[in-house]
Structure formats: C-alpha cells, structure tokens
Amino acid sequence: DAKTTQPNSMESNEEEPVHLPCNHSTISGTDYIHWYRQLPSQGPEYVIHGLTSNVNNRMASLAIAEDRKSSTLILHRATLRDAAVYYCILREFQGAQKLVFGQGTRLTINP
Amino acid sequence: DADVTQTPRNRITKTGKRIMLECSQTKGHDRMYWYRQDPGLGLRLIYYSFDVKDINKGEISDGYSVSRQAQAKFSLSLESAIPNQTALYFCATSGGQEAGPQPQHFGDGTRLSIL
Numbered sequence: 001d002a003k004t005t006q007p008n009s010m011e012s013n014e015e016e017p018v019h020l021p022c023n024h025s026t027i028s029g030t031d032y033i034h035w036y037r038q039l040p041s042q043g044p045e046y047v048i049h050g051l052t053s054n055v056n057n058r059m060a061s062l063a064i065a066e067d068r069k070s071s072t073l074i075l076h077r078a079t080l081r082d083a084a085v086y087y088c089i090l091r092e093f094q095g096a097q098k099l100v101f102g103q104g105t106r107l108t109i110n111p
Numbered sequence: 112d113a114d115v116t117q118t119p120r121n122r123i124t125k126t127g128k129r130i131m132l133e134c135s136q137t138k139g140h141d142r143m144y145w146y147r148q149d150p151g152l153g154l155r156l157i158y159y160s161f162d163v164k165d166i167n168k169g170e171i172s173d174g175y176s177v178s179r180q181a182q183a184k185f186s187l188s189l190e191s192a193i194p195n196q197t198a199l200y201f202c203a204t205s206g207g208q209e210a211g212p213q214p215q216h217f218g219d220g221t222r223l224s225i226l
Contacts, residue, residue, distance in 0.1 A: 043115075043219055091212040098144070098159060099203075100156070102153050103153050
C-alpha cells in the first residue's frame with residue numbers, strides 16, 4: 001500500500017480556515033485520496049475523497065497537486081466541533097479497497 | 112437509529128475466554144470490515160467481507176475469526192482472548208465500487224478489555 005505522511009499535530013483558531021497537508025509521493029495512478037476524521041470517543045467519519053481534480057462538499061474541500069504527490073484538506077471555517085484526528089488515506093481502485101490508517105494529524109481548535 | 116450498530120459497547124473479560132463482538136447494519140451495503148485501534152495508533156484491518164460467501168484476512172487476523180451470518184450481520188470472535196487483544200474495535204460498511212472506492216461508514220466501536 002502506498003504510504004502517506006502527515007504532521008502529527010496542528011492548531012488553529014475558531015472561525016479561521018485550516019489547511020491540513022498530506023504527502024503521498026508513491027501514489028499510483030489508480031489510487032484515490034480519501035480523508036477521514038475521528039472525533040473523541042467516536043468511530044472514523046468520512047470527509048471527502050478525490051482522484052485528480054479538486055473536490056468540494058459540505059464538510060470540506062480537497063486540493064490535489066497536479067502531480068498528485070500531495071494534497072491538502074481545507075476546512076473553510078473551523079469550529080470547535082472540527083477538533084479531531086484527520087487521516088489521509090490512499091485507496092486502491094481494485095481489489096480490497098481497504099483503508100490503511102496511519103497516525104493522522106491531531107487538529108486542535110482554539111476558541 | 113444508527114446505521115452501523117456494534118454490540119456490546121464495552122466488555123471486560125478474562126484471559127482465555129471466548130468473546131464475540133457483533134455488528135449489524137441497515138445501510139444495505141455488501142461490504143463489511145472489522146478494525147482494531149490501539150491507543151495513539153491508527154486503525155488496523157482484521158477481516159473484511161465483500162458478501163455473505165466472501166471472507167478475507169486483513170493485516171492482523173491472527174487470533175481472530177469472523178462470521179458473515181447475513182448481508183447485514185458480521186461478527187468478530189476471539190476464540191481464546193489474551194491481554195494484548197485489549198483495544199477499541201470498529202466495524203465498518205461500504206457500498207460497491209460503481210464509481211471508485213466508496214466511503215466506509217463506521218460504528219461507534221466496542222471497547223474490549225482483557226484481564
């Protein structure tokens with residue numbers, strides 16, 4: 001499985017944008033980039049995914065580099081409820097399509 | 112009501128006991144997964160199933176077995192529990208791959224402690 005690298009922790013302020021980076025230099029052409037988050041005492045929650053183009057949904061935006069070796073999850077206006085561990089994961093298109101979780105980025109939001 | 116329900120939510124048991132963790136889903140998904148999470152670590156895949164007749168090992172299947180009783184039910188068993196299986200266990204489901212890998216939907220987890 002191709003690996004991802006994320007900072008261990010990040011901190012931001014409430015109502016400000018947050019950019020969470022992820023490096024995946026060994027990504028293959030068929031790997032999708034998925035982001036999940038895990039709030040305290042809960043199971044992981046799907047956030048967003050993409051292949052080549054930037055993606056937007058109600059939760060966040062995903063910016064994918066042109067060479068696909070990195071991506072950034074953007075929370076446009078962070079709230080206290082966005083404090084969580086964020087996981088950047090590469091998922092193969094074929095086969096098991098399993099999620100391989102790394103350690104993720106622990107995001108702290110200051111009031 | 113939750114789409115993915117895990118029972119029990121918490122369990123404390125002794126070494127050597129047989130334990131079953133149950134997962135049921137109302138999402139109509141074919142694919143179901145079992146993960147474990149240890150403190151400070153990400154999730155690791157134990158077993159996964161693409162339909163009732165399909166069971167596959169994940170990266171840490173030793174010491175575990177599973178049963179897919181129906182499309183909606185996927186159980187994880189520890190035949191003879193040992194202390195290093197103390198962890199948080201998550202069940203997840205996903206749809207097929209009509210348009211690329213589909214999101215997985217997780218239950219709230221079972222916290223298992225083995226003394």
